[in-house]
Amino acid sequence: MSNTTNVxxxxxxxxxxxxxVEIWRMFFAxxxxxxxxxxxxxxxxxxxxxxxxxxxxxxxxxxxxMEPPGEEFLLGTDYLGRDILAGIIHGASVTLAIGFSATxxxxxxxxxxxxxxxxxxxWVDTVLMRVTEFFQVLPALLFAMVLVSLFTASLYLIxxxxxxxxWTGIARLTRAEFMxxxxxEFVLAERAMGARNTRIIWKVILPNxxxxxxxxxxxxxxxxxxxxxxxxxxxxxxxxxxxxxxxIGSSREYIWDSWWAVTFPGFAIFLTVLGISLIGxxxxxxxxxxxxxx
Amino acid sequence: MRQEPxxxxxxxxxxxxxxxxxxxxxxxxxxHLDPGEALGIVGESGCGxxxxxxxxxxxxxxxxxxxxxxQILLNNSDLLQLNEKQMQDVRGNEISMIFQEPMTSLNPVFxxxxxVSENIRRHQSAxxxxxxxxxxxxxxxxxxxxxxxxxxxxxxxxxxxMRQRVMIAMALSCQPSVLIADxxxxxxxxxxxxxxxxxxxxxxxxxxxSIILITHDMSVIAEFADRVAVMYAGSKVEEGLVRDIIDNPxxxxxxxxxxxxxxxxxxxxxxxxxxxxxxxxxxxxxxIGSECSFAPRxxxxxxxxxxxxxxxxxxxxxxxxxxxxxxxxK
Amino acid sequence: MxxxxxxxxxxxxxHFKLSKPHPFAxxxxxxxxxxxxxxxxxGKTFGLVGESGCGxxxxxxxxLRLVEPTSGSVKLKGTDICQLTRxxxxxxxxxxxIIFQDPYSSMNPRTTAGEIIRSPLKILKIGxxxxxxxxxxxxxxxxxxxPEQRNLYPHxxxxxxRQRICVARALAPNPDFIVCDExxxxxxxxxxxxxxxLLMRLQREFSLTYLFISHDMxxxxxxxxxxxxxxLGKIVEKTNRRSLFxxxxxxxTKALLSAVPTTDIKTKRSSAPLKGDVPSPMxxxxxxxxxxxxxxxxxxxxxEDPRLREILPDHWVACHLA
Numbered sequence: 016m017s018n019t020t021n022v023x024x025x026x027x028x029x030x031x032x033x034x035x036v037e038i039w040r041m042f043f044a045x046x047x048x049x050x051x052x053x054x055x056x057x058x059x060x061x062x063x064x065x066x067x068x069x070x071x072x073x074x075x076x077x078x079x080x081m082e083p084p085g086e087e088f089l090l091g092t093d094y095l096g097r098d099i100l101a102g103i104i105h106g107a108s109v110t111l112a113i114g115f116s117a118t119x120x121x122x123x124x125x126x127x128x129x130x131x132x133x134x135x136x137x138w139v140d141t142v143l144m145r146v147t148e149f150f151q152v153l154p155a156l157l158f159a160m161v162l163v164s165l166f167t168a169s170l171y172l173i174x175x176x177x178x179x180x181x182w183t184g185i186a187r188l189t190r191a192e193f194m195x196x197x198x199x200e201f202v203l204a205e206r207a208m209g210a211r212n213t214r215i216i217w218k219v220i221l222p223n224x225x226x227x228x229x230x231x232x233x234x235x236x237x238x239x240x241x242x243x244x245x246x247x248x249x250x251x252x253x254x255x256x257x258x259x260x261x262x263i264g265s266s267r268e269y270i271w272d273s274w275w276a277v278t279f280p281g282f283a284i285f286l287t288v289l290g291i292s293l294i295g296x297x298x299x300x301x302x303x304x305x306x307x308x309x
Numbered sequence: 310m311r312q313e314p315x316x317x318x319x320x321x322x323x324x325x326x327x328x329x330x331x332x333x334x335x336x337x338x339x340x341h342l343d344p345g346e347a348l349g350i351v352g353e354s355g356c357g358x359x360x361x362x363x364x365x366x367x368x369x370x371x372x373x374x375x376x377x378x379x380q381i382l383l384n385n386s387d388l389l390q391l392n393e394k395q396m397q398d399v400r401g402n403e404i405s406m407i408f409q410e411p412m413t414s415l416n417p418v419f420x421x422x423x424x425v426s427e428n429i430r431r432h433q434s435a436x437x438x439x440x441x442x443x444x445x446x447x448x449x450x451x452x453x454x455x456x457x458x459x460x461x462x463x464x465x466x467x468x469x470x471m472r473q474r475v476m477i478a479m480a481l482s483c484q485p486s487v488l489i490a491d492x493x494x495x496x497x498x499x500x501x502x503x504x505x506x507x508x509x510x511x512x513x514x515x516x517x518x519s520i521i522l523i524t525h526d527m528s529v530i531a532e533f534a535d536r537v538a539v540m541y542a543g544s545k546v547e548e549g550l551v552r553d554i555i556d557n558p559x560x561x562x563x564x565x566x567x568x569x570x571x572x573x574x575x576x577x578x579x580x581x582x583x584x585x586x587x588x589x590x591x592x593x594x595x596x597i598g599s600e601c602s603f604a605p606r607x608x609x610x611x612x613x614x615x616x617x618x619x620x621x622x623x624x625x626x627x628x629x630x631x632x633x634x635x636x637x638x639k
Numbered sequence: 640m641x642x643x644x645x646x647x648x649x650x651x652x653x654h655f656k657l658s659k660p661h662p663f664a665x666x667x668x669x670x671x672x673x674x675x676x677x678x679x680x681x682g683k684t685f686g687l688v689g690e691s692g693c694g695x696x697x698x699x700x701x702x703l704r705l706v707e708p709t710s711g712s713v714k715l716k717g718t719d720i721c722q723l724t725r726x727x728x729x730x731x732x733x734x735x736x737i738i739f740q741d742p743y744s745s746m747n748p749r750t751t752a753g754e755i756i757r758s759p760l761k762i763l764k765i766g767x768x769x770x771x772x773x774x775x776x777x778x779x780x781x782x783x784x785x786p787e788q789r790n791l792y793p794h795x796x797x798x799x800x801r802q803r804i805c806v807a808r809a810l811a812p813n814p815d816f817i818v819c820d821e822x823x824x825x826x827x828x829x830x831x832x833x834x835x836x837l838l839m840r841l842q843r844e845f846s847l848t849y850l851f852i853s854h855d856m857x858x859x860x861x862x863x864x865x866x867x868x869x870x871l872g873k874i875v876e877k878t879n880r881r882s883l884f885x886x887x888x889x890x891x892t893k894a895l896l897s898a899v900p901t902t903d904i905k906t907k908r909s910s911a912p913l914k915g916d917v918p919s920p921m922x923x924x925x926x927x928x929x930x931x932x933x934x935x936x937x938x939x940x941x942x943e944d945p946r947l948r949e950i951l952p953d954h955w956v957a958c959h960l961a
Contacts, residue, residue, distance in 0.1 A: 200745040204808075207705055208759040209732030222749050353827045354798065468916045469691075498690040498854055499898040500913040506900075525827040528857075532900040555902050569832040571857040573899050577884050581839065584861060586832035590797045 041301035048297020054290030062111050065104035073102040073257045081273040093262070093276040094269045102262045103283050109258040110240055110287065113174055117239035118232055120178030121185055126228070128182070129189025134197060134216055140190070147183050155180040156245060163251045170253045177242045181235065188231055192224035226302035233295035237288040244284050259284050313385075314341035315519050316365070316404075316487055321379035323357075323364055326372060332594045334360045336543040338379070342487065347513055347520045349534030349551065351527055351566065355591045357543040358523045362489045365521075366406055367396050383487070402432040405480035407473070409492040414476060415464040421448075422460025425479045432483045447478040452508055470501035477508065484516060491523045506533050527566050531555050536627070539563045542592055542602035549628030559622075560630040561607045562587070601633060609634040643717070644678035645816055645848040646685075646702070651675045651711035653694075653701045657921075669921050671697040673872035674711070679865070681815070682846040686863030688853055688895070692917050694872040695852045699820045702850065703735055704728060715816060733763045736809035740821035742801035746793045752779070753789030756807045763812055778807040782837060799830035806837060816848045823858060835862055856899045860884060868892045871920055871928040874947060878954035886951055888961040891929050927959065935960055 042048055071077060074097065082092040090099035132143040162176040196202065197220060205215050246252055247260030248267060259280040266276035323335040335357045342348050350358045363369050365381055367388060381388040383403060391399065400406075408414045416424060425447060426440040435443065441460070448456035451474040464472055473493060480488055490509065494502035510533070513520055522534055530537050531551060538548040539562065547560040558564045565587035589606040601607070604614040614633050622635040653672040659665070672694045679685040687695040701708040704720055713720040715735060723731060736759070739745035746755050753775050760771045779789055782803040793801060802822060809817050819838065823831040839862060841847060853859050859866055860880065867877040868891065876889040887893050894912040913932050918924055927945050930936040939959050947957045 200739050200741060201747045203705060204737070204739060204745045204805075205747075205758070205762075207703060207732065207737045208762050208808075208812075209729040210758075210762045211729070214762065219747055223747070353829050470916055498917075499856070499900075500690060500894060501916070502900070503898040503912060504914075525829070526900070527828065528900040528902045531902040566829055567902055569829055570902055571832070571835070571855075571861045572901055573857045573860055573884070573896065575884060577860050577880055579879075579881050581862065581864070581880075583836050583839065584832040586836055587829050588833070590799060590830075 038301045042297050045297045045300060047293045048301075051290040051293025051297065054286055055294060058107055058111065058287055058290065061104055062107040065107060069101060069104050071098050071101040073097060073105045075101075077101075081269065081276070083273070084275050090279050091273065091275040093266050094273060099262070099276055099279050102257055103259070103279060106257050106259045106262060106280065107283070109170075109256050110243065110260070110284070113170065113177070113243045113258065114236040114240040114287075114291075117174045117177040117181070117242070118235045120174060121182045121235055121239070122228075122232055124178060125182035125185025126189050129186040130193060130216055130221070132186070133190035133193025134212070134220070136194070143186075144190070147186050150180070151183045153180070156242070159242065159246060160249065160251055163246060168251055168253050170256050173243060173246060173251075173253060174239075176246075177239050181238055181242070185228070185231055185235070188227060189224065192227060193220055196220045196223050226299075229302065230295050230299040233291055233298060237291040237295075240284060240288055315344045315346075315384065316340075316342040317380070317382040318361070318365070319380040319382065321361070321364060321381065322377045323360055323369060324375050324377045326375070327595075330595060333597070334374075334543050334594060335364065336597075338540075338543075338545060340538055340545070340548075342519050342521060344486070344519055345513065345517045346536060347510075347522060347534045349530035349537040350521060350523045350540060351525065351530050351537060352540035353525055353591050355542075355594070356540045358540050359491055360543075361540075362406060362491050362521065362523055365487075365489065366400055366404060367391075368400075398432070401428055401480070401485070402483045403485050404487040404489065405483075405485040406489040406491065407476045407480050407493050409495050415472060417464050420461050420463055421467070421475045425460075425475065425482055428479050429482045443482065444478075447482050448475070450512075451475075451478045451481070452504070453478070468501075469497050470504060473497060473501075473505055474508065477505075477512070481512060481516065481518070485518065487519050487521065488512075489521045489523070492525070493522070494529070495524070502529075509533070526570070527555075528570050528572070539566065542597055543594060544602065545631065546603065547628075547630040549625070553625060553628045557624075559624050559628075559635055560603075560632050561609050561634065562603050563630070565606075601631075607634075611637070643681075644714075645681050645716060646850065647678040647712075647714040648698075648702060649676050649712045649714075651698070651701055651713060652709045653697050653706060654709045655706075667921055670872050670923055671920055672701055672708070673923075675867075675869075675872075675874055676711075677865075677867055677874070677877065679816075679848050679850060681848055682842065683864040684842065684849040684851050684862055686851045686853065686859040686866040687869055688856060688859045688866060689869035690854060690895075690917055692871070692920060693869040694920070695854075695869050696820055697872075698869075699737065699818045699850065699852050703737055703818060705737075730763075733759070733765065733812040734814050735816045735818070736812065736814040737818040737820060738802070738805050738809050738822045741825045742798065742805045743793060745805060746801065748793055751790050751792055752784070752796070752804050755793070755804055756789070756811055759808060759811045765812055774811060775807075778810055781810070781841070782807045797830075798826050799833055802826060802830075802834050803837065806834070806841070810841065810845075813845075814847070816850070818850045818852070820852045821854070822851075824853065824855065831858070838862065856895055857901075868895065871917065871923050873928060873957065874955075875929065875957045876955065877947065878951075882951060882954045886954060888950065888954070888956040889929075889958050890933050890935050890960075894932075927957075 076096040077098050078088055078092045078096045080092060080094050080096045082088050084091040088098055088100065090103065092098055128143050128147065132140040159176040159180045162179065163172055166172055202215060202219060205219050243258060244260030244263060247258060247264040250264055252258060252261045252264055262280040263277050266273065270277050318338055318340040321335055321338040322333065325332045325334055338361060350361065352358050364376055369376060376389060388399065422444055426444040429435055429440045429443050444460060445456045448459060453459050453471060453474055494505050497505065509520060512518055524530060534551050537551050537554050539546050539560065541562050547554065547563045554563060555567060558567050568585040569587055571584055587606060592602055592605065599618060600616060601614045601619045604610050611633055619631045619633045620636050621629050621631055623629050651672060652674055655669040655671055657667045657669060675698060677685060687698055689695050697706065700706040702713050708721055756775045756778055757771050760766060760774060766774065775789060776786060779786055784800060784803055823834050826834060842849060851863055863880055865879050866883050867874045868889065870891050876892045887896060897912045915932050918931055924931050926942045927940040930940040945957045945959045947955045949955050950961055
């Protein structure tokens with residue numbers, strides 16, 4: 016009876032669980048999320064292959080101004096006679112690039128500040144959180160406008176401006192997750208094994224904090240795209256980059272005469288943001304281990 | 310003089326639907342509770358003892374849970390036939406339950422007085438003042454000093470023992486005939502545990518409340534219960550008076566449960582001894598078929614243990630077990 | 640006994656400062672651990688027992704400097720842990736390990752059992768990856784798990800198996816000294832015996848030294864060679880196993896003993912031995928800290944704090960009336 020290594024035959028025979036497979040399974044069970052993924056596949060396909068297939072330069076004046084959608088121009092032309100379809104196709108890559116790069120910047124700033132504040136606490140937390148609050152109370156769009164109009168508008172500056180006004184959410188979320196997880200016993204166990212702070216932060220706590228961060232990042236892409244659209248609409252976009260926002264912005268004065276010039280890029284933005292939101296929601300459910308258990 | 314049991318569980322089956330198929334967490338369970346009696350349910354985690362309590366309260370999360378067969382008779386009326394609204398009148402009024410962790414079962418944003426009197430007002434159409442009086446009375450009855458002041462306090466301001474007393478006060482505020490206590494002292498210190506059991510015993514006597522005590526610790530059962538049912542993997546394996554079971558356990562699992570409790574000796578000697586243990590782990594409920602579920606861990610295991618469910622073997626008056634080995638030895 | 644103690648704790652104090660209720664107030668201080676001394680010889684188990692809030696877990700964490708002690712010394716094989724720099728402390732972690740109460744929450748849920756057991760080797764840079772791998776394999780077998788289970792995640796194990804993983808993890812760097820902080824309190828009684836036997840077997844095999852913390856007198860009696868009973872941050876009684884149960888002196892120890900539920904029906908106790916709760920360690924009672932709950936308390940108990948005296952050979956008690 017003293018033999019503790021006795022293992023019974025009825026014991027649970029688990030196959031090693033592959034978490035990624037489980038997450039995909041949950042994700043694909045969610046119809047809305049799959050719809051979002053399909054949308055995004057189409058959009059990314061358009062961004063990469065669209066310009067090759069439909070090579071008309073969006074800046075070229077290819078037709079009569081304000082040509083309604085029809086045989087010659089599927090989605091019509093704008094007030095200068097530029098092809099709207101070409102704009103949508105070529106603008107996809109610009110819009111996506113802005114969305115992703117702004118999100119990357121947002122994450123870099125937000126996660127760094129959130130990690131420092133949440134992990135170290137004390138005065139570090141106090142100082143960083145006051146800074147975060149300062150940025151939070153600023154009217155985001157107005158602040159971004161100021162930043163962009165102080166310098167010459169370029170794609171880089173717009174990306175940076177978006178990151179500067181949107182990082183606070185990620186920072187607060189990261190901080191909250193870190194504060195919660197660092198109190199868990201396995202972090203104490205790591206310290207008891209002699210782990211350094213860097214290991215605890217990046218290899219122990221961060222992986223456990225990732226699920227909500229991934230969801231927020233996904234939604235952040237949507238927010239960045241909307242931000243760029245808003246800036247462009249107000250005439251503060253990069254005039255050399257043909258983004259969807261720029262299309263809306265440049266045609267806004269002619270909205271009553273050529274509704275198509277504004278509506279189609281608007282619809283493109285809508286579908287893109289909708290898609291990423293659905294993906295984000297799907298990920299939120301899929302990454303929640305409680306829902307995954309049964 | 311055979312008394313009519315207060316609560317009877319007959320052939321209760323509970324299933325849980327999981328992705329990997331249906332799991333039978335309770336398997337044709339029979340139990341009965343007499344008026345004024347303290348019945349202990351003992352078993353390892355995952356044996357279905359908490360599921361049994363939740364089934365009686367009709368609090369099984371459904372789906373994925375489902376009571377697939379059986380009856381739960383309270384004073385001869387079947388609780389499983391009641392609709393949710395009627396059941397709400399039973400819960401807290403005729404059957405109450407207290408849980409393991411008193412901190413998480415109390416709502417942190419309301420004062421304890423508010424929570425206890427709320428319960429009274431819900432089940433008995435009492436005015437606010439009457440309910441407050443009753444609350445103070447109840448808190449006093451469970452041994453909370455200066456209840457007039459305490460009712461204004463919030464759960465986090467109380468110690469673990471005090472919180473469990475509040476939970477008991479709340480559970481008893483409508484004089485239920487049955488109190489189900491699911492591991493009520495596991496989160497508490499031993500000296501506080503002793504206080505809580507004293508309180509429960511006193512309640513059992515003064516109010517003639519029947520108590521079902523659920524625990525994994527045989528010594529707690531010995532301390533508190535009159536009768537005990539030992540559960541393993543969703544089935545009852547032995548049942549009898551506490552004295553009979555402790556002094557004369559028949560089922561190999563019960564024997565193991567009793568022997569593995571490290572008991573305090575007056576003179577422990579200078580050398581340490583190895584404890585008795587039940588080897589192995591609780592089986593996966595999904596894999597239990599038509600065999601004795603304890604067979605893989607049993608040291609008396611025989612061939613037909615793996616083939617058929619063990620039969621009921623009567624050992625004494627009010628004492629029976631389910632085991633092939635005992636059947637053979639008769 | 641002539642052998643040097645593996646661990647020698649002297650006059651260890653850990654006080655926590657809480658945040659001030661308002662800017663001009665004194666910061667309230669929790670006297671979690673207030674002057675504790677003991678030593679443990681190689682291959683022995685020293686038990687700390689007491690109710691929650693008595694400072695036993697603070698002792699566990701302070702001894703390993705997982706919380707910073709306020710004063711006192713902790714000598715592990717002659718080196719004072721409290722004097723080490725952070726870097727030296729990290730290196731000395733390979734000699735001292737800890738097993739926590741709740742095995743599930745003390746493991747990173749996103750890593751497999753194998754990675755968990757390997758983590759101390761990785762952190763302390765012990766051995767090549769191949770050697771680490773072999774060591775994990777060896778440890779898994781040693782604690783009674785199957786080799787293929789190393790690829791499973793913590794939630795796929797039962798409570799007892801999880802604690803086995805934690806034991807393997809603590810054992811990985813070949814430590815001399817392991818703190819067992821309530822290692823079986825979160826487990827079913829039926830599983831407790833398995834883990835306790837495992838711990839005792841490993842102790843014999845590797846002559847490990849344990850600081851064993853528990854609130855359960857019966858468990859303490861089974862596994863410990865020396866035992867100290869703690870109350871509100873102080874040791875009230877300290878002796879070897881036999882003497883504690885044969886010649887129990889302190890009224891608190893007596894109360895703890897009689898509160899233990901037992902399957903022995905003949906010795907059923909009459910009523911709860913102690914009234915009331917443990918007082919707050921923020922504002923401990925004057926004099927003997929136990930006097931508020933002691934039925935023997937006399938005038939001197941209210942005023943003077945009793946010192947730990949040796950009233951029998953190797954049997955120390957802090958009580959005026961013993």
